[in-house]
Amino acid sequence: MLKVENLHASVGDKEILKGINLTVKAGEVHAIMGPNGSGKSTLASVLAGNEKFTVTAGSVEFEGENLLQYNIEERSRKGLFLGFQYPVEIPGVTMANFMKIAVNEQRKARGLEPLTAAEYLRMMKEKSAIVELDSKLTSRAVNEGFSGGEKKKNEIFQMAMLDPKLAILDETDSGLDIDALRIVATGVTRLKREDNATVVITHYQRLLDYIVPDYVHVLYKGRIIYTGDKTLALKLEKEGYDWLINDYKEE
Amino acid sequence: MEIVRLLASLQASPMPLSGCLGSGVWSIEADADRDIVVEAGSEARLVVVDGEGSAEINIDVESGAKLRILNIVHHHSATTMAIAVAEGAECRMTQVVCSSSDSRVVASLVGREARFELGGVFVLTDGDQTSVTADVNHMTSDCVSRIKVKGVASGKSHGRFSGLVYVAPDAQRTDSEQTNRNVTIGEGRIETLPQLEIYADDVKCSHGATVGQMDSDAILYMRQRGLSLADAKRLQIEGFVDDVVLHSAVEGDVVAEVLTQLLADKLNEL
Numbered sequence: 001m002l003k004v005e006n007l008h009a010s011v012g013d014k015e016i017l018k019g020i021n022l023t024v025k026a027g028e029v030h031a032i033m034g035p036n037g038s039g040k041s042t043l044a045s046v047l048a049g050n051e052k053f054t055v056t057a058g059s060v061e062f063e064g065e066n067l068l069q070y071n072i073e074e075r076s077r078k079g080l081f082l083g084f085q086y087p088v089e090i091p092g093v094t095m096a097n098f099m100k101i102a103v104n105e106q107r108k109a110r111g112l113e114p115l116t117a118a119e120y121l122r123m124m125k126e127k128s129a130i131v132e133l134d135s136k137l138t139s140r141a142v143n144e145g146f147s148g149g150e151k152k153k154n155e156i157f158q159m160a161m162l163d164p165k166l167a168i169l170d171e172t173d174s175g176l177d178i179d180a181l182r183i184v185a186t187g188v189t190r191l192k193r194e195d196n197a198t199v200v201i202t203h204y205q206r207l208l209d210y211i212v213p214d215y216v217h218v219l220y221k222g223r224i225i226y227t228g229d230k231t232l233a234l235k236l237e238k239e240g241y242d243w244l245i246n247d248y249k250e251e
Numbered sequence: 252m253e254i255v256r257l258l259a260s261l262q263a264s265p266m267p268l269s270g271c272l273g274s275g276v277w278s279i280e281a282d283a284d285r286d287i288v289v290e291a292g293s294e295a296r297l298v299v300v301d302g303e304g305s306a307e308i309n310i311d312v313e314s315g316a317k318l319r320i321l322n323i324v325h326h327h328s329a330t331t332m333a334i335a336v337a338e339g340a341e342c343r344m345t346q347v348v349c350s351s352s353d354s355r356v357v358a359s360l361v362g363r364e365a366r367f368e369l370g371g372v373f374v375l376t377d378g379d380q381t382s383v384t385a386d387v388n389h390m391t392s393d394c395v396s397r398i399k400v401k402g403v404a405s406g407k408s409h410g411r412f413s414g415l416v417y418v419a420p421d422a423q424r425t426d427s428e429q430t431n432r433n434v435t436i437g438e439g440r441i442e443t444l445p446q447l448e449i450y451a452d453d454v455k456c457s458h459g460a461t462v463g464q465m466d467s468d469a470i471l472y473m474r475q476r477g478l479s480l481a482d483a484k485r486l487q488i489e490g491f492v493d494d495v496v497l498h499s500a501v502e503g504d505v506v507a508e509v510l511t512q513l514l515a516d517k518l519n520e521l
Contacts, residue, residue: 048475076477088472092490098473101486105477141490142472158476 001026001197002047002067002166007058009046015056016042018222024166027194031208031233032201034219035241040201041085043219044170048082049075063165077109079165083155083172090142095154096124098142099161106162127160131187149180156187167191168199173207185210205237218244253509254300254323260505263298272297276501281306281330289316291337296501298323301352305329312340314362320344321501322354325513329353336394338362343500346400347510348373348383349517355384360394360422371400372495374488375408375439376520386415387429389422389451398429401495403488404439405521413444416458420450429458434491436465436484436521485518 007020016039024030034040046053047060049072060067067075090098103123104114115123128135131153143151152172159167169188173181188198188211200211208216208230216232217224218241226232226244236244263278269286274293279285282302289295291313299308299322308330312318314337324330327350336342336358346369348354358367367387375381387396396416404410412431433441443460465487473483489511496510 050471071474072471073474073477073479076475082475084472084475088466088468090466090469090472090487090490092493093486098476098478098486101478101482102473102476105479105482109477162476 001063002199003059003061004047005059005061007043007046007060008056009042009053010056011042011053016053016222017046019058020219020222020224022217022224024197024199026165026197028197028215029192029211029213030197030199031211031213031216032199032219032224033203033216033233033236035245036203038219039222040219041170044082044168044199044201047075047168048072048080073105076162076164077105081159081162081164081167083152083159083167083169085171085174087143087146087151087155089144089146091144093142095138095140095142099124099138099158102158103161123161128157130160130190131156132183133157148175149177149183152176152180152184153187156184156191160187160191164196166197166199168201170201171203172200173202173204181207182210205233208233220245253512254325257505257509258298261296261298261501261503263296266297279308281308281328284308287311289313289318289340291315293317295319297321298501299330299332301326301328301330301354303328307331307333310334310342312336312342312365314338314340316340318342319500321499321506322346322356323510323513324348324352324354325350327351331355331357334358334367336360336362336365336367339364341366341368343368344370345495345498345500346371346383347496347513348381349375349513351375351379351381353382353384355386357384357386357388358396359388359390360396361390363391363393365391366395368397368500369399370495370498370500371398372492372514373400373402373410373412374492374514374517375402375404375410376517377406377408379404379408379410381408382411382413384413385429386413387417387427389416389418389425389427391419391421392423392425392451394422394425396425396427396429398431399495400431401492402431402433402441402443403436403492403521404433404441405436407438408440410439410441411444412441412460413446414458415446415448416456418447418449418451418454418456422451423453425451425454425456427454427456429456431460432491433460433462434465434488435462436488481519481521484521485515488518488521489515
């Protein structure tokens, strides 16, 4: 589904990604961990198509196509979803209105007719239940006055509405209490299918108690320096990153 | 055509050049000078649509009368509306400006416990040169004024908001609020000149003005969900100006629809 080869990216003159290699297949869940400032969020932003970053070398293939030729909204319509670490508040724009346009753009890209009002309302009700999102929130302005937990649930709600092929969740667990964490993680797990994939970027092992990854990657100084299975996350939780980083320094 | 539909939906009666208004719904095309009196105790709604050219409209709101005005400015026009509000009377006004034009509203609160409210929005595109003035004169005590104007300028347009709140020496216990919030896009420019001139000592007057850019993080967020850049901008600007349209002084389903359409057409030019 996703094949990243030797990806380099910069913001201004500063190179942040220094040769990322990552392959994600349908049906898989990948976790990307790593210390602060290692480039995790940059990787998510670059894959989503944030124009703040410049790709200086390497390639990204998504569903057999060169992903880098497309802009951010085109990538979204091809089935790539980014769950934001800091969801943005948009005063005056209701969730319902915003999502209706978004859903219909996705449908248009897939050659489907726009939803009728009734179909759309039913869909919102069904999908908001997945993340136990209070349905009243959908009539409010996007993320405005939402609590931290509600904002993150709202990200997963949007993911459910848009039904992406690949979801990249950037520190969706940060700032969540244990209940919200469970709800968000359960939502993600329920959306998992054989024909989609998830990349979870996280700081903490605890999210991976709920979302069981097939692979765990450690990102450090713009490179993936180690890949293991789910037991790697436990080891990192217990022992920190030092043993890996020390190994890496000696190389 | 949209405006014709709006007037028809309100069953507004066209006003003669000058005269007295009782209760009812009236409309005027501001293509010539007029003097209008809203009779004491009546409740009138008035739709003022600008014509090509300039006009001066004087309105006296007599004591205890309630006047609601919807002012649409969509031509190259220069319109001055001077509104005098008498004791216990109130005037609520919504103003929608979407053209190169010069609109001046001067409200004078001349009787005690008079009230004036203005909710305005101007949306400018490609080379529009527009000036919006909203002055309020508190001439006597215990009056209330609320001015809230929002502006959007894109594509080399230039907008100017000027608002003076004057409080006369006798106008004790004046309660006045004035805000002007603006968003510029690309090469659009907006100047804002909020002013206070206060000669009474027991008053509550606040004013604030901002000029900001469109929120690029919000645009990015919406595009990540699949919205085009144009849709994301339009939605954000709609969100910014919607409250003025949705709380129009002259109410009605078709009113909100027509105003939204008017702005949406303009916003599509952004």
